[in-house]
Amino acid sequence: MNERQVLSHRPSYINAILIQSRGRPEVQACIACRSGPGLHPFPECRRLPGHFGGACGNCKWRDHASRCSVRDDEDVVEVIDVLDSDNEGGNGGPRVITDGSTPASALLVRAGRLGSLCTTPRQGLHLYVGV
Structure with a gap:
């Protein structure tokens, strides 16, 4: 390097x-x-x-x-609690927040709701679970 x-x-x-x-x-x-x-x-x-x-x-x-031979298993799931109270989306609809790796695996969060984001890293899928 x-x-x-x-x-x-x-x-x-x-x-x-x-x-x-x-x-x-x-x-x-x-x-x-x-x-x-x-x-x-x-x-x-x-x-x-x-x-x-x-x-x-x-x-x-x-x-x-x-x-990489030490990648996450397919069934590994990480759960992150999210609170978005500033409602920058304006219409209360979903907002896109990137996860730091690629725009293709963006996170969808409903503004103003408390919920959890479940990620399945191997597949790059990110799901919003509302309450």
Whole structure:
């Protein structure tokens, strides 16, 4: 990893840095991380379960998150409580809030309602569960 790469603001680089700085070390490193020194930018295999499909930072860096061998299982679900009281949507309809990975996996939240967001990271699906 070098300064030019980080300053490029490439999404996979930024997300990989996020994973490495906030994630937890994997007990059993993924296949790519075990492949040898110098082939990946980070010294250890770290991941954020429930985010970016559970891929490690080294795989995310190269945009190989879907190939990472330590990804989340299909049945992993993360639940996040949400309170949106400012009603910026104006009409009380759903608002789109991106989850930090891609605009394609946006979260839909009904303004002014308390509920939970359930994510199935492997498939990239994000569902609103109202109360």
